[in-house]
Amino acid sequence: MSSILEDRYDLELSNAMDLYQNQTPIKDDGSEYFGWSDEDTSVSPVDESQFLDLTTPIFTPAAEVEISSTIPTGILNSDILPPIRAAATSSPPTTVQLPSTTQNAHEIPQSVDAAEAATSSDPATDPTTSPQVPELDIAGRVHKIFLENRVDETVTVTWEGLDNSSRPSAWVLQKIDEMFAAWLDVIDSKGKLVVKLRGCERSRSPPKWGWRTLVYPGPRSRDNQRFGAFVRILELAREAIKSDKIYTKRDIYYKDVALFGSQQTVDNLVDDIASALGVPRRTLHITAAAKGLVCGDLSIFKTDGSIINCNIEGEGVLIPSSTDIEKVEIRDSDTVLIIEKEVVADHNQDFVSLFTNHANQNKAIFRTLAESGDWKRLPGRPILICGKGYPDIATRELAHYLYLTKSLAGQYLDFYCLVDYDPHGLDIYTMYKNGCSVSRAAGLFYEQMAVPALRHLGVKFCDILEHFSAEGNGSNIKDSGSISTNNEEEPRSKRVRYAFSPPQGVLPMTAHDRAKAVSMLRRDHDTAVGAEHTDDLRKLLFVGYKAEIQVLGDQLVRYLGEKLGGQRIGLAS
């Protein structure tokens, strides 16, 4: 225990030293978390005095500190001084946090609310406190210690990311309550709150298990905001579990846009919490909004008794959460075709295509196949699944479910994936295949979303090649043999046409694509799962072109027919 504490102090001290030496706030990923606006700096001192005697518990948004250039340097320095340093040099000024509590202009209304709440002494009216848990009022108490002098007494709650995937939601509820209860003691003893979460650090490449430490009050303003977001999500999860509701991540974001700042913050924190508790996300009663589509000869029997027939012409059926699915019945299909995109965006309007007046229409990949019923005529009558980019959990779980399910004929299904030939497309393919985009060892429940038998159908490197030989180069390339032939110049007209019409959907790699490809290479180059697509990543980098599904253009159905047919013959032989 003591070593853990020391580690933490070391970390904090190093953070503190950074800040102290820089004298200016580090705003590295602050914007990602909070999305501050410029008005923050325009608060008049009058507002500050109005709230100087604020003693009411209000929760983090108002307590949040934005350090701006208008704050006098003295305040700024003491403001960002970490508690540990303050404790070491006797006690900090009692008013340090207060002047800046109102720096955040858009939080003022809430502060007013809170002040009113103080006079009526009813914390439940505080907009940031969940009405469902007035008995705890954790947020209010958390803010209380923020206002008081602090000593270096702390309570550390550690969630180690052990495998608890079989535990019920009630267990999560208990864990949350345990933590909140532990905090209540600290609040009374004027300590600091520390949460250590063990989870997979997705930002690292290669991703690895690591500790994420949340400290309240933390050395930097954004630490406090992050802690606030963390508590808010736990509160909402608690509320959802208690009332047996399901929140989507989008719901959570809209519960407190100012606190979370971005959807990404919510997504990351929810994943971190689930990962640290060692439970699937749905155990927290939090899901992603339904995003994936399915279309094909199957029926989904839901737990509420309704049956979704996916064999209808149209845009496909939204994939429900796996908890709502009783069972899935596959009829006359023996193939699953996973498609990256529903609609191909029209961003190929480069100079040359404008020049040559190419009609660049939105080409709906999934939708064309689903609406036209073309899928019924493809070999194997494939079930189409579309995750619209990176697939959500429900989509991956349905794919995994189908992977474990036998068709009517008693056969396991074949799985194919059609993605863009670019770093993101290959990443999406790996995500379906491994259940997650990080390497296999890092995930606990990702096994239950993986489709290990998934095969990469296209778009492939050779498709660019074929595209080229079909469009530009009519000459037969097979007859040259090892003996060279004297070169005949190809007809000029053919050459010119070719040289000035870039293939549709073949685009140059951007700096972003290159960075993504290199980071994927770093992540996957020495893993078994990476062997398949790392060579493609290198080819993308070397050749400098990527290809989108629309490179197939009108030939999509023919292409799929050939590829799926070819694969089936390959299987038989």
Next chain:
Amino acid sequence: MSKQYLTAHTIDNAHESSIYALGVTADYTLTGSGSSVIKLHSTKDAAHPLVHTFTDAHKLGCHHIAASKTGKRAISAGFEGSLKIWDLENLEANGEIPEANKDGQIWAIALSADGSRCLTGSHNGRIKIWDLDKEPFLQLRDYETKNIFTLCVDLSADGKLAASGHENGGVYIFNNETGRMLHSLTGLMKPVRGISFSPSGKLLAVCGDFQVVAIYDVHSGEQVFNFTGHASWIFSIGWSETGQFLVTSSFDGKTKIWSMDSRTCVTTLGESNQPIFCASFLPKIGTGENLVTVGTAITYYREASGAGTG
């Protein structure tokens, strides 16, 4: 006049993945691929056996190799963005120019004839000359271009001139003595993938996605003439020792040899439609102009007429 070539030797599984990089000296054929190693096959021996392997050269794979004409030194560039220097006399690593920040990552490389200077082109279009003779390696020149990805660079034989080709079709010639840009060659609208000074240093051959080999006069900056005939992106270009012939390789698997005398294509090679990422003449032994190509395999070709041996 056409030339006749025979496949002399093919090494099919030299590397586990595609081979992107090729450097040739009188002794060694250096190849780099998606794997972390650089392999050295014998250039002289007709069976071209594997002589040495530089292990752990580039963790993420190697995309360019350049070898000095004297055969003493080679450099290689990896996908992670660093450059490594290899001593070919003692067959050992000889230092590294580490990975720069994201934009400054090195892509294209070239080495002077004696191996003492190296030229690098980076993602953000910076062209730098380094002194490789003693560590830490000093930066002798730093040319700034228009922040466009540098796909290829070359140094003239006497080391006085440098040239770079960029993703937007830009081609620049620099005078290393004055540190000034000599010419900015315009008119190529597509990625320039290969650039090479002739052995005499008077001509500059440029190729790329425009499917044409353009020959420029270095002094005037004028385009002297074009070679047309490739039907796909041209990945590499190289001169024969005498400057009489050029070899180019393309995405559609074709390798072409062009005669500067007759200004025509004298040979087209290519059995498959798999891309040939790099092609190079071998140092001349006897009368024939032999060459080696890399892509999916390493293939050596021997000129059939005049080679003397059957």
